[in-house]
Amino acid sequence: MTTVLNLVLLGPPGAGKSTIAEELVHQLPLVPISTGALLRAEISARTRIGREVAPLLERGELAPDSLMDRLLRARLETLDPDQGLLLDGYPRTMRQALGFAAMLADYDRTLHMVIAIEVADDEVIRRLSGRRICEGAGEPFPVHIDDLASIMRCRERGGRLVQRDDDRPEVVRQRLIAYHQQTAPLIAYYEDQGILRRIDGSGTPAEVARRTLAVILRTENRELRTENRELRTGN
Numbered sequence: 001m002t003t004v005l006n007l008v009l010l011g012p013p014g015a016g017k018s019t020i021a022e023e024l025v026h027q028l029p030l031v032p033i034s035t036g037a038l039l040r041a042e043i044s045a046r047t048r049i050g051r052e053v054a055p056l057l058e059r060g061e062l063a064p065d066s067l068m069d070r071l072l073r074a075r076l077e078t079l080d081p082d083q084g085l086l087l088d089g090y091p092r093t094m095r096q097a098l099g100f101a102a103m104l105a106d107y108d109r110t111l112h113m114v115i116a117i118e119v120a121d122d123e124v125i126r127r128l129s130g131r132r133i134c135e136g137a138g139e140p141f142p143v144h145i146d147d148l149a150s151i152m153r154c155r156e157r158g159g160r161l162v163q164r165d166d167d168r169p170e171v172v173r174q175r176l177i178a179y180h181q182q183t184a185p186l187i188a189y190y191e192d193q194g195i196l197r198r199i200d201g202s203g204t205p206a207e208v209a210r211r212t213l214a215v216i217l218r219t220e221n222r223e224l225r226t227e228n229r230e231l232r233t234g235n
């Protein structure tokens with residue numbers, strides 16, 4: 001029997017949450033859910049939700065908790081019970097964390113681990129102010145303006161470089177403020193529950209993903225041992 005893992009990636013904007021998520025889903029049976037991507041999809045599709053949140057994202061502010069809860073619940077509804085979850089960018093407020101706990105209980109799921117990716121603010125600003133997305137060349141991929149090789153790769157494939165609206169410097173500053181005020185307190189909250197793991201977010205994306213995977217596998221093995229013990233003893 002394998003454990004259905006439910007994990008959260010927590011960290012400031014630009015910490016590398018989505019980059020790590022993309023790597024982890026190649027290695028583990030997890031469904032990645034990025035609430036930022038869900039919101040951008042609503043904005044692109046010009047839905048009512050999209051129109052409501054677009055100005056908030058443009059200013060680097062958080063979307064309302066009630067709306068995020070509804071979006072996430074709708075997404076969870078589509079998953080099979082044997083699919084593990086990898087949340088990227090949710091929960092981001094204490095109210096979301098409480099709502100998430102209730103939601104997981106409704107779906108008979110346990111939150112196994114919250115992985116806090118630690119990156120200093122000046123590195124966040126460097127990464128995000130230099131980030132461009134290569135679009136029109138297959139699956140969009142991020143490029144840094146200092147990385148000439150990836151810029152060339154984009155151009156050779158006929159792609160174009162676009163900046164995410166919320167990567168403008170004044171918006172990045174606001175996103176960092178929102179993180180420190182509303183999201184960072186979740187670190188202590190999950191630490192108190194004994195499920196927080198800290199990961200040094202510096203180094204190459206591959207190094208950070210490797211560190212994260214090692215921490216997850218250690219915990220998964222522990223979960224499995226506990227499950228087997230419970231099966232043997234009937235507890």
Ligand code: AP5
Pocket residue numbers: 011012013014015016017018019020034035036037039056057060061062063064068088089090091092096127128131132142143144166175201202203204205206208
């Ligand atoms: P969201 O899309 O989640 O954005 P974010 O978390 O603010 O920031 P990023 O996605 O840019 O950072 P990331 O940590 O994923 O880093 P990435 O891997 O991309 O949310 C957008 C907005 O939606 C929010 O501001 C908010 O308004 C709203 N929202 C979303 N969720 C919400 C919620 N739950 N409640 C309310 N509102 C919500 O990497 C960043 C860059 O760095 C990339 O270019 C990447 O290539 C590069 N990089 C990654 N790792 C490394 C590394 N190790 N070394 C060097 N470069 C690296």
Ligand code: MG
Pocket residue numbers: 017018019034036088089
């Ligand atoms: Mg992201």
